[in-house]
Amino acid sequence: MNVYSETVVWSAPAELASEAPYQLVLVNDNGARTMGRVRGERLQIGDNVRLDAVEDGVHFFRKTS
Amino acid sequence: MGVGKTRFGAFADRDLRSLAVEAVAAALADAGLEAGAVEAFYLGNFAGPSFTGQSHLAPYVAGAAGITGVPATRYEAACASSGAAFHAAWQAVAAGIHDVVVVCGVEKMTSQPTARVAEILAMAGDVSAEAHPGATFPAIFAMIARRHMYQYGTTREQMAAVAVKNHANALTNPFAHLKKAITLEQALAGKPIAEPLTIYDCSLVSDGAAAVVLAARPNGVRVLGCAQTSDYVALEKKADITSLPAVKASAAKAYQMAGLSAREIDFAEVHDCFTIAEIIAMEELGFCAKGEGGPFAASLAMAVNRSGGLKAKGHPVGATGVAQIADVALQIRGEAHGWQLPKARVGLAQNLGGSGATSVVTILGAA
Numbered sequence: 403m404n405v406y407s408e409t410v411v412w413s414a415p416a417e418l419a420s421e422a423p424y425q426l427v428l429v430n431d432n433g434a435r436t437m438g439r440v441r442g443e444r445l446q447i448g449d450n451v452r453l454d455a456v457e458d459g460v461h462f463f464r465k466t467s
Numbered sequence: 468m469g470v471g472k473t474r475f476g477a478f479a480d481r482d483l484r485s486l487a488v489e490a491v492a493a494a495l496a497d498a499g500l501e502a503g504a505v506e507a508f509y510l511g512n513f514a515g516p517s518f519t520g521q522s523h524l525a526p527y528v529a530g531a532a533g534i535t536g537v538p539a540t541r542y543e544a545a546c547a548s549s550g551a552a553f554h555a556a557w558q559a560v561a562a563g564i565h566d567v568v569v570v571c572g573v574e575k576m577t578s579q580p581t582a583r584v585a586e587i588l589a590m591a592g593d594v595s596a597e598a599h600p601g602a603t604f605p606a607i608f609a610m611i612a613r614r615h616m617y618q619y620g621t622t623r624e625q626m627a628a629v630a631v632k633n634h635a636n637a638l639t640n641p642f643a644h645l646k647k648a649i650t651l652e653q654a655l656a657g658k659p660i661a662e663p664l665t666i667y668d669c670s671l672v673s674d675g676a677a678a679v680v681l682a683a684r685p686n687g688v689r690v691l692g693c694a695q696t697s698d699y700v701a702l703e704k705k706a707d708i709t710s711l712p713a714v715k716a717s718a719a720k721a722y723q724m725a726g727l728s729a730r731e732i733d734f735a736e737v738h739d740c741f742t743i744a745e746i747i748a749m750e751e752l753g754f755c756a757k758g759e760g761g762p763f764a765a766s767l768a769m770a771v772n773r774s775g776g777l778k779a780k781g782h783p784v785g786a787t788g789v790a791q792i793a794d795v796a797l798q799i800r801g802e803a804h805g806w807q808l809p810k811a812r813v814g815l816a817q818n819l820g821g822s823g824a825t826s827v828v829t830i831l832g833a834a
Contacts (some may be wrong), residue, residue: 407611407613408610409608409609409613409661409662409663411601411602411603411605411661412659412661412662413605413660413661414597414601414603415582415585415586415589415603416582416583416586423659426606426610428610428703430720432724434703435704436703437596437600437602437702438600439600439601446483447613447614447617456757460599460601461599461600464488467542
């Protein structure tokens, strides 16, 4: 799994205001893509990631070395 | 074609219906027609029920404009709502079903707080796949921008150049929301919204309405081609997020109908909901090669968004598609007083819904 695109959101929806700025990623996974948030280190396009958790239907990704 | 517009802006004392009625009355007066001549009413509106609490909007507006006893229907296609309404109206006239119709686009956005506006706009995306994990609309276009920068070397400076140009253009458009010249340095140093996009890459939240009268017998301006195409709503379903295949397909159909190539278009009003969207539109409309939208847009080689675009003219989302068509028509008629282009025989309007799930491309020429 790796990062296809990313952004850091500063202007967040009300329910995520306390999390901002947070990073969103679009992750390549065997031909499919998933949008999720990032935990830990900030990511760039091409970085390898793993799925850290799925909470309330939201995918959280984390960098792998 | 008769055209009518309200000024775009933030109008605390105006409601959706009064804005729409003002535009419809102006378009009918411009066409020299009475409300009784109208055979069908098409309303483009994205989220009137969410923004204002009122539904059943097409007959609600039509009745207030004196238009009753005819089909009156609202079209919703996110920010391409009134482009889609125009497409449906044009089909009915072209097919000979109606001789005189009115298409109106309207949105009243500023009565809601900014966070609620963002939530409503996010409904134009795939809510469970995008809004739920935290993607606002700027975030979606920020991801598109990041990937375009990665694949093609597009720069922040090129995006900022689009913002500077559209802000400058709006200064002379009497209908524009924002009259504020900005420098490249200001655009680059704007408040971050979703990296790499700053406040200066994002279009405005506006109130406003626009209307056109379409008649079987052309009067001054003729529709040379009009096409609508769909694509997936969710970004994650798209093979290449730097492309807008629906724009490319609807442009190809509109060019074919018009018997014209991209090279023969004198000027365009394109859907710059974000600066990166104007850059990609250049590529998909065939004004430059894929990947060259950044340098092409920044070169100002073509007259694009002379109105100021969504960036500075304003973006009352449901009004935008018809407003673009009205602006192209005014240019072709030589009536864009104070902002008239020297060469405006054939113009193109490109209206985008969501992150590319609806596209409407319309080509107008002198009748």
